[in-house]
Amino acid sequence: MDFSQIFNLSLIVLKDWRVIFIAVFSITFMIIGSYVVKYRKKPPRPKKIKAQKPVETPKTEEKKEEEEE
Numbered sequence: 001m002d003f004s005q006i007f008n009l010s011l012i013v014l015k016d017w018r019v020i021f022i023a024v025f026s027i028t029f030m031i032i033g034s035y036v037v038k039y040r041k042k043p044p045r046p047k048k049i050k051a052q053k054p055v056e057t058p059k060t061e062e063k064k065e066e067e068e069e
Contacts, residue, residue: 013019
């Protein structure tokens with residue numbers, strides 16, 4: 001067999017639908033397998049604590065009243 005016959009036979013084999021199907025299936029399987037192996041679950045986000053409004057105490061008013069007396 002010379003080079004041109006080998007080249008033509010290689011093209012015929014590579015164009016066959018079964019070879020193309022097996023190649024696509026194998027690549028897809030490897031990509032999914034790689035994803036499963038590398039998958040890490042993200043840690044949950046910490047919940048934001050709602051800031052409560054500070055209770056206003058009328059301390060300044062009490063001091064003023066005490067000073068006046």
